[in-house]
Amino acid sequence: MRMNATKEYVREIEQVFAEAAAEASRFPGGLREKARAFISRCNPLESGGGSNAIGFLLPYWLREWAGGSERTCRDMAVGNAFAMLHYFLLDDAMDESGRKEGTDADGDEPSIRERLALGQLFYARFRDRYGRHFPADSAVWERYRAYLEEWAEAVTEEGKRPADPRDFRRLAGKSAPVKLCAAGTLLAAGREGELGRIEEAVDLALAVLQLSDDWADWREDLEEASERCNAFLTLAREAAGWPEEEPLAERGVRRAVYRAGALDKLADIVQAYGERLKAIPDVPAKLVSFACEIHAGLSEDARRAERTTIELASGGGLSYYLSNNTKK
Helix, strand or coil: CCCHHHHCCHHHHHHHHHHHHHHHCCCCCCHHHHHHHHHHHHCHHHHCCCCCHHHHHHHHHHHHHHCCCHHHHHHHHHHHHHHHHHHHHHHHHHHHCCCCCCCCCCCCCCCHHHHHHHHHHHHHHHHHHHHCCCCCCCHHHHHHHHHHHHHHHHHHHECCECCCCCCHHHHHHHHHHHHHHHHHHHHHCCCHHHHHHHHHHHHHHHHHHHHHHHHHCHHHHHHCCCHHHCHHHHHHHHHHCCCCCCCCCHHHHHHHHHCCCHHHHHHHHHHHHHHHHHHCCCCCHHHHHHHHHHHHHHHHHHHHHHHHHHHHHHHCCHHHHHHHCCCC
16 A cells, blocks of 8 residues: 555665665674564565655655755664664564563564664664764754653553544654654754644654554454554444444454445545645645555545445345454
8 A cells, every 4th residue: 555655765765774784784693683684574675565664755755845965864764764663672572571581482583682672772773873963962852852752652551542543643652753854854954943833744644654554453453452552443343333341353343344334434534634734834745645645545445345345235145244254
């Protein structure tokens, strides 16, 4: 769904991940190869995914919009890639914290201890890349502290109540540090007065991305008893009228999709966020395109679900499908 966002930037992505891999080659001992493996996994040109592309493409979108140095832009993109890896590993370690620490039997996946160590190495490289252009007393670090607080609140509150698909700031919270490159770009251009509306625009795009990811990950989150962390499952429970006191079951989600239009409702919310993003004066065009592309993908998924419903209903097989089929 989001690979189109990367096609125009193949050369830039190659440079970003080549520089990141070169840095990882200088990591100590056995962490070197694990670091390079994580970097490769996050490279959409190698992994085939594009879920996190906004993190390292946003500096380029902002430069096209506001101007600025190519070197500063690339350093922020590489820095964002390192920050993304840092927060990914930290989040992963939080999720695994209830389990007994240890390396997997095949030795390919790092232990919690190794994840935290790698995360700190990635964090140091992120600070180094930004520090080349923004000294310790730069206002950019005040904004980073604010984004870090947004992230901290989001991760500590996650799961305490159902994820709200209609609260775009809460949806964007776990990705708040991505906004640092917006602060850096505008401060470097002497346009810091515009930061508030650009932060809102980025939050809306991040919320759109989160809703798309929640649709893609709903079965995994349901299996891991993480329903309250998935905004699409909140919509599915609403649409299906599933009793609050009962755990949501997969058949309830399928009924919500194929009988109650839950995916259409998700696409409508994404479209509304996209319209709100478009209405913000003078925002980066690629940010708007990114949100529109995600909406188009969700709308196509909704149309496909509708066609499936019609075909099965006409053949008398809809009830069987909803009760027994285990695929989305």
